[in-house]
Amino acid sequence: MFKKKECVAMLLAGGQGSRLYALTQKTAKPSVSYGGKYRIIDFPLSNCVNSGIDTVGVLTQYQPLLLNDYIGNGLPWDLDRTFGGVKILPPYQGQSGADWYKGTANAIWQNMAFINRYDPDYVLVLSGDHIYKMDYAKMLAFHKQKGADCTIAVLNVSLEEASRFGIMSAHEDGTIYKFTEKPKNPDSTLASMGIYIFNREKLEKYLEADSRDPASANDFGKNVIPAMLAAKEKMVAYPFEGYWKDVGTIASLWEANMDLLAEKPELNLSDESWRIYSRHGGEAPQYLGKNAMVSNSSLTAGCGIYGIVRNSVLGPDVVVEEGALVEDSVLMDGVTVRAGATVRYSILDSRVEIGEGATVGTYRINASDVTVVGADVKVPAGEKVPVGAMLSEA
Amino acid sequence: MTIAGLIFSNIHDNSIPEMTRRRTIGSIPYGCRYRLIDFALSNMVNSGITNVGIVTHYNYQSLLDHVGNGKDWDLARRSGGIKLLPPYVAAYENTAAGKLYENRLEALMGVGNFINRCGAEYLVLSDCDSILNIDLKKVVEDHVASGAYVTIVTKKLDKGSYRFEQPVSVLKTDENNRITDLADFCPEKGGVTISTNIMVISRADLQAVVADSLARGHKSFHKDILAKNLKKKVIRAYPFDGWYSVISSLDSYYQSSMELLKSDVRTDLFRHAERRIYTKVRNSAPTRYVAGAIVQNSLIADGCVIEGTVENCILFRGVRVGRGSVVKNCILLQDTYVGANVSLNCVITDKNVVIKDDRNLSGHESMPFFIDKNVTV
Numbered sequence: 001m002f003k004k005k006e007c008v009a010m011l012l013a014g015g016q017g018s019r020l021y022a023l024t025q026k027t028a029k030p031s032v033s034y035g036g037k038y039r040i041i042d043f044p045l046s047n048c049v050n051s052g053i054d055t056v057g058v059l060t061q062y063q064p065l066l067l068n069d070y071i072g073n074g075l076p077w078d079l080d081r082t083f084g085g086v087k088i089l090p091p092y093q094g095q096s097g098a099d100w101y102k103g104t105a106n107a108i109w110q111n112m113a114f115i116n117r118y119d120p121d122y123v124l125v126l127s128g129d130h131i132y133k134m135d136y137a138k139m140l141a142f143h144k145q146k147g148a149d150c151t152i153a154v155l156n157v158s159l160e161e162a163s164r165f166g167i168m169s170a171h172e173d174g175t176i177y178k179f180t181e182k183p184k185n186p187d188s189t190l191a192s193m194g195i196y197i198f199n200r201e202k203l204e205k206y207l208e209a210d211s212r213d214p215a216s217a218n219d220f221g222k223n224v225i226p227a228m229l230a231a232k233e234k235m236v237a238y239p240f241e242g243y244w245k246d247v248g249t250i251a252s253l254w255e256a257n258m259d260l261l262a263e264k265p266e267l268n269l270s271d272e273s274w275r276i277y278s279r280h281g282g283e284a285p286q287y288l289g290k291n292a293m294v295s296n297s298s299l300t301a302g303c304g305i306y307g308i309v310r311n312s313v314l315g316p317d318v319v320v321e322e323g324a325l326v327e328d329s330v331l332m333d334g335v336t337v338r339a340g341a342t343v344r345y346s347i348l349d350s351r352v353e354i355g356e357g358a359t360v361g362t363y364r365i366n367a368s369d370v371t372v373v374g375a376d377v378k379v380p381a382g383e384k385v386p387v388g389a390m391l392s393e394a
Numbered sequence: 395m396t397i398a399g400l401i402f403s404n405i406h407d408n409s410i411p412e413m414t415r416r417r418t419i420g421s422i423p424y425g426c427r428y429r430l431i432d433f434a435l436s437n438m439v440n441s442g443i444t445n446v447g448i449v450t451h452y453n454y455q456s457l458l459d460h461v462g463n464g465k466d467w468d469l470a471r472r473s474g475g476i477k478l479l480p481p482y483v484a485a486y487e488n489t490a491a492g493k494l495y496e497n498r499l500e501a502l503m504g505v506g507n508f509i510n511r512c513g514a515e516y517l518v519l520s521d522c523d524s525i526l527n528i529d530l531k532k533v534v535e536d537h538v539a540s541g542a543y544v545t546i547v548t549k550k551l552d553k554g555s556y557r558f559e560q561p562v563s564v565l566k567t568d569e570n571n572r573i574t575d576l577a578d579f580c581p582e583k584g585g586v587t588i589s590t591n592i593m594v595i596s597r598a599d600l601q602a603v604v605a606d607s608l609a610r611g612h613k614s615f616h617k618d619i620l621a622k623n624l625k626k627k628v629i630r631a632y633p634f635d636g637w638y639s640v641i642s643s644l645d646s647y648y649q650s651s652m653e654l655l656k657s658d659v660r661t662d663l664f665r666h667a668e669r670r671i672y673t674k675v676r677n678s679a680p681t682r683y684v685a686g687a688i689v690q691n692s693l694i695a696d697g698c699v700i701e702g703t704v705e706n707c708i709l710f711r712g713v714r715v716g717r718g719s720v721v722k723n724c725i726l727l728q729d730t731y732v733g734a735n736v737s738l739n740c741v742i743t744d745k746n747v748v749i750k751d752d753r754n755l756s757g758h759e760s761m762p763f764f765i766d767k768n769v770t771v
Binding site for chain 2: 035036037075076260261263269270275276277278280281282283284285286287288289290291292293294295296297298299300301313314
């Protein structure tokens with residue numbers, strides 16, 4: 001029964017995503033909806049499966065209920081395996097005590113026993129915060145070819161953006177010689193994507209050392225990577241090209257959804273060779289009524305559209321009644337927009353109901369804020385929800 | 395009370411030869427994303443029947459591909475779940491049961507093993523030509539409470555004219571829903587009650603039927619087992635009052651599909667909170683309506699890209715309608731590609747059809763124009 005796995009993926013999914021405010025009040029960031037029928041975590045999970053990595057530990061901590069339910073036994077991603085597959089790893093009580101995950105590195109350290117069960121040569125560390133398609137198998141091949149101890153996926157960002165990321169300085173051959181978290185004056189534009197491949201022994205060694213350092217924040221970016229660099233381990237940067245979006249803020253989440261409406265979206269979700277899998281609820285097909293007007297929009301199963309929808313991304317089972325208008329907005333599953341209501345430049349979370357004739361948000365004007373209505377909120381008929389408001393259930 | 399299901403995936407194959415040349419009737423695509431067998435399967439699962447045998451005959455590759463191990467219906471189980479029952483031809487060549495079965499009774503003889511071993515007290519038998527959303531548990535409860543020999547789910551056809559191209563079982567009942575007359579023919583006028591070919595019988599009785607038929611050389615379940623016994627045994631009707639449609643020809647396939655554009659029909663078929671219709675998950679991307687697209691009164695699957703005008707249509711997964719094209723009253727099956735400036739009216743395209751730019755094709759509501767799988771126009 002026991003077989004070795006060459007590479008095990010550890011997916012950090014405990015993030016609160018506090019800058020998504022109302023959208024992450026009841027759920028962890030990785031389970032936030034994206035693109036109508038996906039959740040953020042579908043991307044790293046599908047990438048794993050498509051890259052041939054079939055053992056994935058998902059580290060949860062903050063509001064895990066929805067995430068646990070969503071991942072289930074991993075069936076939608078073909079990760080319901082007899083050996084390996086997807087496993088949810090919450091913090092647990094051990095003989096010497098119980099601890100929350102104190103940082104990204106600590107979360108992996110606490111689950112070293114899980115990793116070692118599969119006796120992997122390599123450990124892939126991922127975060128559940130980004131929308132992208134990436135072949136981790138290519139990155140692993142690169143890691144092996146370079147004979148690295150640690151490979152970090154990097155993206156070339158603009159100099160202005162660079163101070164928001166962990167920035168790497170690397171030689172021609174990719175070898176990293178300097179790493180700075182969110183530098184004020186960046187001397188490179190290679191940003192860490194939070195995707196690491198470690199040789200397992202090295203990872204275990206540095207996590208062990210990190211766990212004994214009481215001053216450490218137990219974080220990969222802040223502690224483990226700098227410690228490895230200082231010890232002159234071989235660290236290389238793996239350049240990634242393609243669509244990659246951090247959806248950590250309301251504005252970036254809105255933007256990432258709108259990116260799907262481009263004539264040729266940079267993120268191709270219809271690519272049969274690299275499918276993004278997600279869990280489905282058996283919704284009926286979408287129906288567009290006799291007076292429906294839908295343009296430049298993306299719709300999902302179960303929708304019933306009788307009004308006007310423009311420049312918007314709609315999740316499953318959304319209903320837009322006659323005379324209602326939805327524009328420049330992201331509507332998640334089960335949202336209902338009643339007759340005569342207007343929704344502009346907004347994000348409406350799951351099961352929100354906008355009453356008859358109500359108005360949410362307004363035209364998109366430069367630098368104005370997206371209006372957000374949190375899950376299960378019912379906006380009464382005729383009510384006006386002001387621009388940039390952030391409604392959530394009490 | 396334990397119930398097992400038995401689905402006949404081929405019995406009405408000759409109803410719609412255009413579409414069953416390469417598939418069984420059970421795997422005919424229907425309603426944007428389903429196959430006909432999904433209704434029979436989902437009805438069983440939603441009624442708590444999780445031990446289901448699927449009787450196949452020939453041409454069942456696409457059915458195997460669709461059903462797989464039953465995951466998508468939650469029927470991938472260690473005990474029970476889906477059992478595909480291909481015919482036993484090779485094993486019994488030149489014996490009585492050696493031929494490929496020709497009727498329902500012979501099919502039942504071929505799956506004697508499943509019937510004997512399923513362990514259930516009752517069996518629900520279902521064909522794949524009926525489209526409905528029904529709580530079968532209630533049917534079985536009614537069957538048990540009434541003490542009937544066989545209970546048949548029946549549907550009273552609305553008044554109006556019908557054009558059945560294959561005989562259906564037309565029946566009459568007394569005031570207690572006992573069937574008093576049963577005959578197979580093509581009713582031309584509505585108002586009659588027909589069998590949906592969904593039946594409940596106890597396993598012991600079904601075993602006896604199979605054994606007896608083998609001994610006596612009976613050929614027809616309807617004529618020899620049901621019609622002849624109407625006086626001796628209680629054969630009961632369970633009138634179904636929801637939306638029901640039966641596929642008996644390409645024409646009725648078209649009419650039935652178009653019914654889905656009615657809101658009450660969709661509610662009845664798809665909107666039961668507890669009884670959803672499940673199908674194989676394809677993981678298509680959401681459907682994109684490009685700026686300038688006009689789509690009205692249409693039922694559309696995920697994974698489509700629409701740039702043109704679509705009215706009164708049923709579009710399956712992965713359909714593309716190019717710029718300047720006008721598609722009306724059509725059923726376009728999975729991955730149909732419609733180029734630019736095409737005009738289509740009353741056309742049914744099977745899977746992977748390509749309609750090149752500037753083509754102009756039209757059928758009529760009473761006679762839709764059918765384009766076979768993989769054809770380029």
